[in-house]
Amino acid sequence: MPDLDRMVKRQQVLADFGELALCSLDLDRILAEACRLVGDALGTGRAKLLEILHAEGQLLVRAGVGWDPGIVGRLRMPMEEHSSETFAIAAGEPVISRDIGKEDRFDVPPFMREAGVVALVNVPIFLPGGRAFGLLQVDDTRPRDFGEDEIQFLRTYANILGPVIDRLLLARTLQSTEERFRLMVESALDYAIFLADPQDRITDWLPGAQAVFGWTAEEVGGQPAAITFTPEDRASGQDRWETETARKEGVAPNIRWHIRKDGSRVFIEGSTRALRDPDGTLMGFLKIGQDVTARRDGEERLRESEERFRQFSEASSDLIWVRNAGSMELEYLSPAFETIYGGSREAVLKGGTVQRWAELVHPEDRERALSMIYRVRAGERVMNAFRIIRPSDGETRWIENTDFPLFDNKGRVQRIAGLAKDVTEARMSSARLQVLVEELQHRSRNLIGVITSVASRTLGEEGGAADFQARLQALSRAQGLLSQFGSDTAEVGALVRGELEAHTEVRPPKVAVSGPRVLLTARQVQNFSLALHELTTNAVKYGALRDEAGQLSVTWAVDWDEKGQRRLTLDWIESGVDLQPDRITRRGYGRQLIEKALAYALRARTEFVLGEDGVRCRIQLPLE
Amino acid sequence: MSNAAGPLAGRRILVVEDEYFIAEAMEEWLIGAGVEVVGPVPGVEQALRLIGEPGKVLDGAVLDVNLGRGETAYAIADRLNERGVPYLFATGDVRITDAPEHRRRLRLEKPLTRQQLIRQVERLLAGSPGHSD
Known part of the structure; x- marks a missing residue:
């Protein structure tokens, strides 16, 4: 072949390859084509491309022509120090072996000898920046020389291959990054992610948005993003506020109830972000939000439950x-x-x-x-x-x-x-109650003893039954007054009037009663009231209360005895009584009660005197 | 009414009871059984005075526990214990708040009857030798 023809053909090969490299993004195809063109151009029919696998320290037969398919894409060989390939990369320029049988600079891999390779040229391929990608290897089964023009052609070819490979590798990395990113975004179904244009119309609607809001991308494409807002938020302009804020501040919080396609509500926590190109022009808005309705409901229920507990326990x-x-x-x-x-x-x-x-x-x-x-x-x-x-x-x-x-x-x-x-009060009142019950037992048993005693002394006498009944009634009145006062005491005035009123009308001038308010204890009341009863019945039978003529005055005061003891002094004075000495002077049981019982039980002093016109009785009772 | 030949004849029994009518009844019943009643008295002070009378030995005592105004007969009981005089309690209280040595004593539940009183006093004195007159 004349030199000119060869030159033209090789220029043609370079041009064809350049064209392919421009329009294809398929690295393997480009590399295969590169081998084919080189094999043609040099008339060997054999060429291959070895890629350095840096991590493994190996060379891979990445592409090849004139080689067995079992080798291309599969064969790997160690990058040995004394191989022709290592030698060429180190040399940084094509290395020619006219006859590998005579080669003493390096070893040739056995599979090449087995395939009958005799001559070969190794052209290193460098990526921009100087990193070695691999080698272009042209083999011949006959010993041959490689002319200077051939070497220059291979160098040029390798120099073109470097940037082409680099571009394709980069594209592949970019593509995989983008792919990864897309996969990530699309699988984030818990997050509603969508894009809107500067007028806030939806442009991209990712699967997460569909999962959260229910609309498909087709349904919402071109719709205002505000369709996800609740009517009340739209009415108060919250949607515009958000995009305005994002426009001004770069980002706006989006934390609010939104509405779904089916009309139900969903609480979103997220943000609206303004997207701008490098020169600052607004490209649109990116909205990312998480559906936190369930969490929020849970929180709300928890809050209500806590509130309920708090109200209950604080009240x-x-x-x-x-x-x-x-x-x-x-x-x-x-x-x-x-x-x-x-x-x-x-x-x-x-x-x-x-x-x-x-x-x-x-x-x-x-x-x-x-x-x-x-x-x-x-x-x-x-x-x-x-x-x-x-x-x-x-x-x-x-x-x-x-x-x-x-x-x-x-x-x-x-x-x-x-x-x-x-429970202090409850315990105290229960203790008080216990004391009261015991006191009541004591008192009622004593009372029965008193009644028995009075009965035995009264019932034997003339008119005994009536007297006994009257005494019982007097005791009963006294008990009634005690419980009526509630404090287990009774007032002297009430006792006197109660007894008199059981027999007569208490009204001056016939009956005059006066004295200060003095309280007697339960144990005083019983005997005191019986004494009053005896005085009263005596007056009714023989004295001032027997007929119209007599008058009765009952007065009392509080004074002190000679020992400084506080006491009650009560004067019972009858007047205007026509005395019937034979009846009144006898010392009856009634008088015994007045004189003895009070003295015995209450340490009282009594004077019972029959005056000219009636009984005069003074009772002096130490107060407790 | 007096029973000069009964087991209580001539025995000196102290009666402490703050309620006049009950004291009076007890006195009458005991006298009926031939007892020489010492008292009755309504309170601790009078009782202690009677116990302390020189040369006058008591054969026994009937004590009302609750003597009113917060006073109880335990001080009297202690004095009687010292002197080896047997006694019994007559009480209307349900709860026994007595110290253990008092709790073992014979007791009479109020309201009393003549028969109960005489029987318990007889039992009281049966446990101790009567003094000789």
């Missing part, structure tokens, strides 16, 4: 407390603590150890109260009562506690809790 007059079973620290203490324990709730909560609480408990009850707490921690329910010394006023108060363990879902005691109430 309760009983103290409610919760401790962590592990640390035994207080987790909750209701405000009733301040009323019941009389201390600051915050102060106790801050260092809420059991010890701190135990310090408030009465020393005698402390150990028992503590042991109860630990029984609860062991899983038991307990009720106990103990005393505390209330710090606010130093008072001893009775506390009744109902304590119980709270279990986690594995059945372990996670918390311990309890209800406490101040």
